Amino acid sequence: AQKITQTQPGMFVQEKEAVTLDCTYDTSDPSYGLFWYKQPSSGEMIFLIYQGSYDQQNATEGRYSLNFQKARKSANLVISASQLGDSAMYFCAMRDFFSGGSNYKLTFGKGTLLTVNP
């Protein structure tokens, strides 16, 4: 069974600095996908970034990048130049190997609450 671990319940960062949110995963499947989502206090779940296990390069989306270390089974999210609006809960999630095609079952971590200080 897939498992996602986010060891940082809360993180603080100064505005304009970079921050890394940790995520480790456990799977025996050869193919999988990793996601990061942002959940502000308003509750919506916002897609940030996706990394496939066979992707050669680390994924980047604007100020977000995913530091994918396959051997260590880690998929850390790096947010550069933090902004006050980045304050939110951040979830790491993994797509099940058997979730190809129509099935797409994500396993989520418990989340990290990021607070950006002015």
Add this chain to the structure above:
Amino acid sequence: EPEVTQTPSHQVTQMGQEVILRCVPISNHLYFYWYRQILGQKVEFLVSFYNNEISEKSEIFDDQFSVERPDGSNFTLKIRSTKLEDSAMYFCASRVNEKLFFGSGTQLSVL
């Protein structure tokens, strides 16, 4: 930018009542999902839907739950007889490729 739209944003109902949560997935997406998040807990998969039928469902998705795509744009989740433990944020999601996009959620409160 296209987005998944969910209505209502909040729903309050009495235990035993039926509720229907509505979603409009992104227009060119083919695969549709419902997830839920009980307050303070992890986001959990409920059901996946493709080609007008359920592809997979979790243990949570029992006979009280059903999904439907009544027309070309809407995707609904029905809970026939709500229980207190159904109180949660319900997220609809859709995708066409690897990226799964969620709606803003419906907060369901069962009293």
